[in-house]
Amino acid sequence: MRPQISVFLGTVVSFVCAQGFNGDWDVAYAKATTTLAKLSTSEKVGLVTGIGWGKGPCTGNTSPLTSINFRTLCLQDGPLGVRSTTGITAFPPGIQAASTWDRSLMYDRGHGIGEETKTLGINVILGPVCGPLGEFAQGGRNWEGFSSDPYLAGVATEQTIGGIQDAGAQACAKHFIGNEQERGRETMNSVIDDRTMHELYLWPFAEAVNANVAAVMCSYNKIGGSWACENQHTINELLKTELGFRGYVVTDWNAGHSNTGAANAGLDMGMPGTDSTGKNPFWGSALQSAIGSGVPSTRLDDMVTRILASWYLTKQDSGYPAIGVTAKGGGSGRNVQTANHTATARAVARDGIVLLKNSGNLLPLQKPKSIAIIGSGAVANPQGINSCIDFGCDTGTLVQGWGSGSVTLPFLSAPADAITTRAKTDGTTVTTSATDTASQGSSAAQSADVAIVFITADSGEEYIVVEKNTGDRNDLEAWHNGADLVKAVAGVNKNTIVVVNTVGPILLEAFADLPNVKAIVWAGLPGEEAGDALVDVLYGSVSPSGKLPYTIAKVASDYGTAIQTGSDTFSEGLFIDYRHFDKSNIAPRYEFGFGLSYTTFNYSNITITGSPTSGTASGTIVPGGSSSLFDTVATVTAIVTNSGSVTGAEVAQLYIGLPSAAPSSPIRQLRGFQKVSIPAGASTPVTFNVRRKDLSYWDTTAKAWTVPQGSFTISVGASSRDIRLTGSIRAS
Numbered sequence: 122m123r124p125q126i127s128v129f130l131g132t133v134v135s136f137v138c139a140q141g142f143n144g145d146w147d148v149a150y151a152k153a154t155t156t157l158a159k160l161s162t163s164e165k166v167g168l169v170t171g172i173g174w175g176k177g178p179c180t181g182n183t184s185p186l187t188s189i190n191f192r193t194l195c196l197q198d199g200p201l202g203v204r205s206t207t208g209i210t211a212f213p214p215g216i217q218a219a220s221t222w223d224r225s226l227m228y229d230r231g232h233g234i235g236e237e238t239k240t241l242g243i244n245v246i247l248g249p250v251c252g253p254l255g256e257f258a259q260g261g262r263n264w265e266g267f268s269s270d271p272y273l274a275g276v277a278t279e280q281t282i283g284g285i286q287d288a289g290a291q292a293c294a295k296h297f298i299g300n301e302q303e304r305g306r307e308t309m310n311s312v313i314d315d316r317t318m319h320e321l322y323l324w325p326f327a328e329a330v331n332a333n334v335a336a337v338m339c340s341y342n343k344i345g346g347s348w349a350c351e352n353q354h355t356i357n358e359l360l361k362t363e364l365g366f367r368g369y370v371v372t373d374w375n376a377g378h379s380n381t382g383a384a385n386a387g388l389d390m391g392m393p394g395t396d397s398t399g400k401n402p403f404w405g406s407a408l409q410s411a412i413g414s415g416v417p418s419t420r421l422d423d424m425v426t427r428i429l430a431s432w433y434l435t436k437q438d439s440g441y442p443a444i445g446v447t448a449k450g451g452g453s454g455r456n457v458q459t460a461n462h463t464a465t466a467r468a469v470a471r472d473g474i475v476l477l478k479n480s481g482n483l484l485p486l487q488k489p490k491s492i493a494i495i496g497s498g499a500v501a502n503p504q505g506i507n508s509c510i511d512f513g514c515d516t517g518t519l520v521q522g523w524g525s526g527s528v529t530l531p532f533l534s535a536p537a538d539a540i541t542t543r544a545k546t547d548g549t550t551v552t553t554s555a556t557d558t559a560s561q562g563s564s565a566a567q568s569a570d571v572a573i574v575f576i577t578a579d580s581g582e583e584y585i586v587v588e589k590n591t592g593d594r595n596d597l598e599a600w601h602n603g604a605d606l607v608k609a610v611a612g613v614n615k616n617t618i619v620v621v622n623t624v625g626p627i628l629l630e631a632f633a634d635l636p637n638v639k640a641i642v643w644a645g646l647p648g649e650e651a652g653d654a655l656v657d658v659l660y661g662s663v664s665p666s667g668k669l670p671y672t673i674a675k676v677a678s679d680y681g682t683a684i685q686t687g688s689d690t691f692s693e694g695l696f697i698d699y700r701h702f703d704k705s706n707i708a709p710r711y712e713f714g715f716g717l718s719y720t721t722f723n724y725s726n727i728t729i730t731g732s733p734t735s736g737t738a739s740g741t742i743v744p745g746g747s748s749s750l751f752d753t754v755a756t757v758t759a760i761v762t763n764s765g766s767v768t769g770a771e772v773a774q775l776y777i778g779l780p781s782a783a784p785s786s787p788i789r790q791l792r793g794f795q796k797v798s799i800p801a802g803a804s805t806p807v808t809f810n811v812r813r814k815d816l817s818y819w820d821t822t823a824k825a826w827t828v829p830q831g832s833f834t835i836s837v838g839a840s841s842r843d844i845r846l847t848g849s850i851r852a853s
């Protein structure tokens with residue numbers, strides 16, 4: 122569904138959109154049931170099983186079903202575009218999409234990924250990622266997903282799925298669930314209490330199901346002692362029963378451990394079919410042997426029905442293109458980029474940039490006489506933009522993390538190139554010092570009007586070790602002694618701008634308050650259009666409008682969580698990221714939701730309407746849970762005024778605090794946001810529709826979402842700590 126646009130004195134760039142993908146599961150199930158009746162047992166087993174690691178054209182391939190003219194189902198990585206082929210768009214990763222807080226851009230990015238997926242004949246794109254959520258700031262794969270806040274991650278998940286599936290591809294929400302770190306991911310046990318499970322880690326998956334996602338991927342770890350891909354509680358009870366998920370569950374690659382146990386716990390598809398050594402028979406003939414002796418044949422029929430129903434739901438049964446990728450890709454992929462996808466990639470990269478500091482309004486740049494560009498992170502990898510396998514290096518400008526969530530770049534707009542091109546139009550002299558050596562940086566910077574220093578921090582998946590980081594980051598410092606480089610440059614140049622390309626938070630204390638560090642530009646992970654997007658912001662062709670999708674702390678221990686060495690007990694419960702900083706009254710360097718603009722915004726005229734009733738959620742189960750959870754029970758509005766002198770976009774944020782009848786709850790939690798672009802001097806209304814779920818907590822005694830009785834605090838503001846308007850609402 123396209124978001125609805127509403128105009129009032131200014132332009133609403135992103136309005137509350139209907140949930141995700143509109144599909145009719147009943148119709149899809151009816152078709153699937155008819156088709157099922159034509160299949161033999163071995164054909165059914167072939168549809169639920171991969172043909173083997175590294176075999177077939179795609180990351181995962183099922184056996185063709187000639188009797189119904191059904192070719193291989195093709196599943197392909199990954200969450201930011203089509204992996205293992207060339208000629209695709211390298212969209213910015215999920216974390217950058219979240220950083221835009223723009224529903225339309227999240228949707229458009231998903232739609233672009235979906236269109237390229239379909240054009241290449243791929244049925245299923247293995248994304249979006251909403252687990253890991255971000256229990257750990259150092260978590261290696263956080264950047265593939267959206268945010269450590271479940272509401273923001275949930276909206277981004279829903280919009281991305283809507284985009285992918287409206288384009289005709291199947292989305293696969295992953296990794297389900299509790300796979301929060303790379304260290305020990307294939308052996309560790311995640312022990313998550315029921316309330317934390319529901320309010321944090323399950324939340325975005327519930328939004329995925331509500332968006333009618335076709336598939337969900339179970340993860341490598343154990344949960345409560347049982348492997349994620351054979352876990353009765355998480356698959357059968359939470360996902361399929363409580364959330365009413367009607368699509369299929371597929372293993373992460375080689376995450377299956379049993380046949381009978383997994384089948385009876387609700388696993389539907391085993392990938393890649395055999396493990397890379399050819400041992401440990403999983404699914405395939407081993408599953409077939411178990412049918413009738415441990416696994417009822419109705420369970421096999423259910424697996425097949427779910428897979429076929431998802432195929433019908435997304436209308437892949439007619440006119441779907443032939444598969445256009447080849448195993449391990451590389452050389453000769455078809456070019457499926459479009460001008461629209463390139464523009465979307467640039468818009469997400471640009472609008473995800475967060476301006477953290479801008480002393481004396483150094484930015485936007487006003488025709489400086491000379492610029493020194495400093496740091497290895499300013500230029501393309503000198504060995505070639507795709508020279509590191511799966512991006513397993515931090516060489517040159519950083520535009521995505523490493524691992525299976527990376528894609529081959531079709532081109533790269535490197536920051537130094539884009540700035541140099543733009544600077545020429547002003548007659549600005551540019552020198553580039555593409556090393557991270559402090560002495561070289563300071564000598565390049567000392568006679569320049571403006572010095573732009575690039576620093577990075579990288580992470581990825583555990584099968585590649587980069588500069589001694591085994592997936593998760595070892596610390597939260599800038600890599601390559603970035604803080605020393607910044608200090609050296611700021612020591613000689615009073616107009617120092619720091620550009621940070623990073624997978625997640627890094628510590629800025631070494632330089633954030635230095636008077637010569639005039640600006641800090643959080644450029645995140647921008648994908649192929651890195652340089653163009655940065656120039657758009659540095660030169661003010663747009664005002665920066667990104668907001669942090671996580672907290673930037675002063676010291677690493679302020680997060681209150683750290684990568685676990687054995688199993689993960691989730692002992693911090695609900696209190697990750699800003700929930701922890703608020704509870705423990707810790708001042709962050711930059712709080713969740715923070716971001717500056719070239720203009721200023723004033724908030725006024727809050728209204729709060731609605732009369733929610735307390736009690737547990739009821740109603741029939743719809744995809745995502747009890748139907749009443751998705752009812753709007755209150756509406757909050759406000760007026761945002763652009764009180765500065767240039768057009769800009771603001772992300773108005775709604776935070777809600779629960780009454781004391783919901784024990785031990787976070788002080789405030791994000792429960793709405795709206796991004797609005799407003800001309801200077803104009804005003805725009807913002808509207809937050811508050812769903813019953815948004816006022817609920819998970820009552821572990823009732824085992825139900827419950828609206829507590831009493832008064833809720835309502836806060837509207839520009840960040841989690843920049844609250845401009847407050848009010849309250851009572852649930853009777």
Ligand SMILES: *[C@@H]1O[C@H](CO)[C@@H](O)[C@H](O)[C@H]1NC(C)=O
Binds near residue numbers: 229461462464465468
């Ligand atoms: C891409 O196309 C969609 C409509 O298909 C449109 O809404 C969107 O604005 C376009 N994006 C850009 C950046 O042109």
Ligand SMILES: *[C@@H]1O[C@H](CO)[C@@H](O)[C@H](O)[C@H]1NC(C)=O
Binds near residue numbers: 723725726764
């Ligand atoms: C700005 O907001 C404040 C508080 O909401 C309000 O009192 C004031 O009138 C607003 N000013 C403008 C110029 O809108």
Ligand SMILES: *[C@@H]1O[C@H](CO)[C@@H](O)[C@H](O)[C@H]1NC(C)=O
Binds near residue numbers: 725726760804
């Ligand atoms: C805000 O409310 C005041 C008082 O009701 C009203 O005069 C004013 O026009 C409102 N502002 C906007 C921008 O709607």
